[in-house]
Amino acid sequence: xxxxxxxxxxxxxxxxxxxxxxxxxxxxxxxxxxxxxxxxxxxxxxxxxxxxxxxxxxxxxxxxxxxxxxxxxxxxxxxxxxxxxxxxxxxxxxxxxxxxxxxxxxxxxxxxxxxxxxxxxxxxxxxxxxxxxxxxxxxxxxxxxxxxxxxxxxxxxxxxxxxxxxxxxxxxxxxxxxxxxxxxxxxxxxxxxxxxxxxxxxxxxxxxxxxxxxxxxxxxxxxxxxxxxxxxxxxxxxxxxxxxxxxxxxxxxxxxxxxxx
Amino acid sequence: xxxxxxxxxxxxxxxxxxxxxxxxxxxxxxxxxxxxxxxxxxxxxxxxxxxxxxxxxxxxxxxxxxxxxxxxxxxxxxxxxxxxxxxxxxxxxxxxxxxxxxxxxxxxxxxxxxxxxxxxxxxxxxxxxxxxxxxxxxxxxxxxxxxxxxxxxxxxxxxxxxxxxxxxxxxxxxxxxxxxxxxxxxxxxxxxxxxxxxxxxxxxxxxxxxxxxxxxxxxxxxxxxxxxxxxxxxxxxxxxxxxxxxxxxxxxxxxxxxxxxxxxxxxxxxxxxxxxxxxxxxxxxxxxxxxxxxxxxxxxxxxxxxxxxxxxxxxxxxxxxxxxxxxxxxxxxxxxxxxxxxxxxxxxxxxxxxxxxxxxxxxxxxxxxxxxxxxxxxxxxxxxxxxxxxxxxxxxx
Amino acid sequence: xxxxxxxxxxxxxxxxxxxxxxxxxxxxxxxxxxxxxxxxxxxxxxxxxxxxxxxxxxxxxxxxxxxxxxxxxxxxxxxxxxxxxxxxxxxxxxxxxxxxxxxxxxxxxxxxxxxxxxxxxxxxxxxxxxxxxxxxxxxxxxxxxxxxxxxxxxxxxxxxxxxxxxxxxxxxxxxxxxxxxxxxxxxxxxxxxxxxxxxxxxxxxxxxxxxxxxxxxxxxxxxxxxxxxxxxxxxxxxxxxxxxxxxxxxxxxxxxxxxxxxxxxxxxxxxxxxxxxxxxxxxxxxxxxxxxxxxxxxxxxxxxxxxxxxxxxxxxxxxxx
Numbered sequence: 001x002x003x004x005x006x007x008x009x010x011x012x013x014x015x016x017x018x019x020x021x022x023x024x025x026x027x028x029x030x031x032x033x034x035x036x037x038x039x040x041x042x043x044x045x046x047x048x049x050x051x052x053x054x055x056x057x058x059x060x061x062x063x064x065x066x067x068x069x070x071x072x073x074x075x076x077x078x079x080x081x082x083x084x085x086x087x088x089x090x091x092x093x094x095x096x097x098x099x100x101x102x103x104x105x106x107x108x109x110x111x112x113x114x115x116x117x118x119x120x121x122x123x124x125x126x127x128x129x130x131x132x133x134x135x136x137x138x139x140x141x142x143x144x145x146x147x148x149x150x151x152x153x154x155x156x157x158x159x160x161x162x163x164x165x166x167x168x169x170x171x172x173x174x175x176x177x178x179x180x181x182x183x184x185x186x187x188x189x190x191x192x193x194x195x196x197x198x199x200x201x202x203x204x205x206x207x208x209x210x211x212x213x214x215x216x217x218x219x220x221x222x223x224x225x226x227x228x229x230x231x232x233x234x235x236x237x238x239x240x241x242x243x244x245x246x247x248x249x250x251x252x253x254x255x256x257x258x259x260x261x
Numbered sequence: 262x263x264x265x266x267x268x269x270x271x272x273x274x275x276x277x278x279x280x281x282x283x284x285x286x287x288x289x290x291x292x293x294x295x296x297x298x299x300x301x302x303x304x305x306x307x308x309x310x311x312x313x314x315x316x317x318x319x320x321x322x323x324x325x326x327x328x329x330x331x332x333x334x335x336x337x338x339x340x341x342x343x344x345x346x347x348x349x350x351x352x353x354x355x356x357x358x359x360x361x362x363x364x365x366x367x368x369x370x371x372x373x374x375x376x377x378x379x380x381x382x383x384x385x386x387x388x389x390x391x392x393x394x395x396x397x398x399x400x401x402x403x404x405x406x407x408x409x410x411x412x413x414x415x416x417x418x419x420x421x422x423x424x425x426x427x428x429x430x431x432x433x434x435x436x437x438x439x440x441x442x443x444x445x446x447x448x449x450x451x452x453x454x455x456x457x458x459x460x461x462x463x464x465x466x467x468x469x470x471x472x473x474x475x476x477x478x479x480x481x482x483x484x485x486x487x488x489x490x491x492x493x494x495x496x497x498x499x500x501x502x503x504x505x506x507x508x509x510x511x512x513x514x515x516x517x518x519x520x521x522x523x524x525x526x527x528x529x530x531x532x533x534x535x536x537x538x539x540x541x542x543x544x545x546x547x548x549x550x551x552x553x554x555x556x557x558x559x560x561x562x563x564x565x566x567x568x569x570x571x572x573x574x575x576x577x578x579x580x581x582x583x584x585x586x587x588x589x590x591x592x593x594x595x596x597x598x599x600x601x602x603x604x605x606x607x608x609x610x611x612x613x614x615x616x617x618x619x620x621x622x623x624x625x626x627x628x629x630x631x632x633x634x635x636x637x638x639x640x641x642x643x644x645x646x647x648x649x650x651x652x653x654x655x656x657x658x
Numbered sequence: 659x660x661x662x663x664x665x666x667x668x669x670x671x672x673x674x675x676x677x678x679x680x681x682x683x684x685x686x687x688x689x690x691x692x693x694x695x696x697x698x699x700x701x702x703x704x705x706x707x708x709x710x711x712x713x714x715x716x717x718x719x720x721x722x723x724x725x726x727x728x729x730x731x732x733x734x735x736x737x738x739x740x741x742x743x744x745x746x747x748x749x750x751x752x753x754x755x756x757x758x759x760x761x762x763x764x765x766x767x768x769x770x771x772x773x774x775x776x777x778x779x780x781x782x783x784x785x786x787x788x789x790x791x792x793x794x795x796x797x798x799x800x801x802x803x804x805x806x807x808x809x810x811x812x813x814x815x816x817x818x819x820x821x822x823x824x825x826x827x828x829x830x831x832x833x834x835x836x837x838x839x840x841x842x843x844x845x846x847x848x849x850x851x852x853x854x855x856x857x858x859x860x861x862x863x864x865x866x867x868x869x870x871x872x873x874x875x876x877x878x879x880x881x882x883x884x885x886x887x888x889x890x891x892x893x894x895x896x897x898x899x900x901x902x903x904x905x906x907x908x909x910x911x912x913x914x915x916x917x918x919x920x921x922x923x924x925x926x927x928x929x930x931x932x933x934x935x936x937x938x939x940x941x942x943x944x945x946x947x948x949x950x951x952x953x954x955x956x957x958x959x960x961x962x963x964x965x966x967x968x969x970x971x972x973x974x975x976x977x978x979x
Contacts, residue, residue, distance in 0.1 A: 223801050235955075
């Protein structure tokens, strides 16, 4: 089974996010990038499938700042091939991809992924900076493959895949999908495994990252943003202070007023 | 005669080579002292002496299928009592954890702390840029080396918890007050400081430890200072005993050592009475591991009004608070197995001596003992204070 | 080309999802700004009955056996045909396991612009979307010629998308739904025999702050004393401390109780969006900066472990006394 995992790096929300001087985009200079957590689950799911049924796992990622470490970590977990998409060197690749929307990324990555002739493409179901829909279904259409998202379990058997799709309230739908297909992973069947730093460092000495040049990015299909801003907290809670007893008293009177006591 | 599988043999060799004097493992008498004194030994499928037996019998594979090695809090109790002087904590237990980690057998709480340490340089997952935020409103301004770019006398290695944990930041502020009152010329690394890495090392992540140490080493190398002091016994242990092996070597003291040297200067400043029955908890990495027992006590006795009493387990026999060796990030896991906390045990000891204040000298301890005091019957009034906080209090305003 | 605003209705096993009504309400507001009729688009098989309370001028009902249950391939193909034929001004989808599966594919296939995570529309028809965990809002003109928009809840109340008057229903035949690549094998139910928290008036919710499984008992004690039900946020369910049916959040249930008591919950958007319809949210969290305080009516920084015993005692007194 030839599995490709497409990985995006996104702003790390641990840091403060700022709007750049134009007022319509994130200030990229201050951003710390981190692997999209759902893509991390996609990697884990791919490795699990390989461990269960054999095959090859290829990780494809655009060239963000810090992407090498992400790729090597995936290799330390068991990925076989690492492919980095490099952008226009004069523009400074790292900046280019961070600012690109998913339509642009999907088109650029589709070209590379098509060549790999995968049976299955896994990617995270969404990312925190999606403004023009998630990457997965956009990529699927570029590849002419079917897409099912919100997946929390995958089983493979001769030419088709059974994917467990999550609906609200704990309901699961088992979907049968003809291969080749793209799946949007919500959660891998087990949490992403830990890899010791020493293992990653060892892998850095032996694994190679292949580079492919991406064509000029085409972002058409994404919305034009007129303004980005941080939301005003419309309303802040009325804070109750005092000793536990005093607070408990106030809460009891709130419960009574609300009609639940 | 069994054929020795290459993998098992290399684990044995690895463990022998892991710590200085690791070869002493061959001298194990199987006396069981280690497993007996281990605070969680009764819960481990493979307490230390049994671990050695299985290693020698090439059955380490069995150990990899269990997870009770993660109950070890690296408290050095076993190392202290071993008649063969085997470096059990840094050699055996740390290596066992390393093997479990490499095999992917690691509790998820610990996994997050390790991943945060890698990504953000601290196990709490806080932004490295905010590492000096605790100091920002203090007057006189705390010198951040990268900003002031001038030599200082003392480099204060603040540590993860004093930098980020709300309760422990008070300790950092208290120590600042004491250092300023003594006129110490000090600076901190701020955002250039990384986790000392010692607990991560003892939790089996040697590679991560080396990475963090290298980064701290680079930061140290940029600036001029005469010595390093730490808030934290773990950082003290790392920089004193482990960093030199990586080529990073500086004169280092724990803050209690540093202040005790200046007791003559400090004592007149302690004008305000702190009238209380105080008991001192020897932190594992200050006491048992590095034999610093007297200086913290001297500081406490210098505070007017303090009546210092000893708990049943004191000095070398001190009971671990449960935070070491990754224990700080294994609370849920250890609780599910034990349904008892070492910190609660210790709080009960403090209560038996009628202590009103439990004095500590390690940043892990304050939050751990305060949480324990909430759940132990009758301990509601027990105060937990770091020595730095008591000194600052005794200085008045 | 028309100025109409299409709303793709989401339904699952005979139930119309709340997001559909939120979108109808959104479409209603949008049409006030830019004109055009609100048209509900219902895909299904023998599903006309679902359309009775849509606040729309008209329902376009696409009927086909392959649409009986949602599958991405069939729905996308059916919608592609409809949208290219009718060319509305906008098509609203839920940013959900249904809508998000098809909107992007339609964007590429039909060459139409897509805006996602939209929370509301301004008076001038501008979209307002939230990204980066709710920390950043992005606003812009509704793209042309047909804007595909996926919506998140929170900007409009579902009641505003309901109408007492059933709208006119037009049944459309759908072609081209052969050679489908995705099919539904079966549904798997969550644990049966448990309460439906979406229908409960009083919910005691626990988050990461509850710290461990044994402490859930405290919440149960409070719930019992008050006559409420315990639920939780994702970390609590992921650990297996509460059943999946008790999950409140984007991937769990949306709840609208009279009182939602959130203990040790930070209030991240995935959780927040599922509780915004609550009447009164009370948040207990030791972090004054927790986002939950921005949506709660009352809050306290007291440690929940200090509060819970006195609270249980006083509740019991109030009931028994």
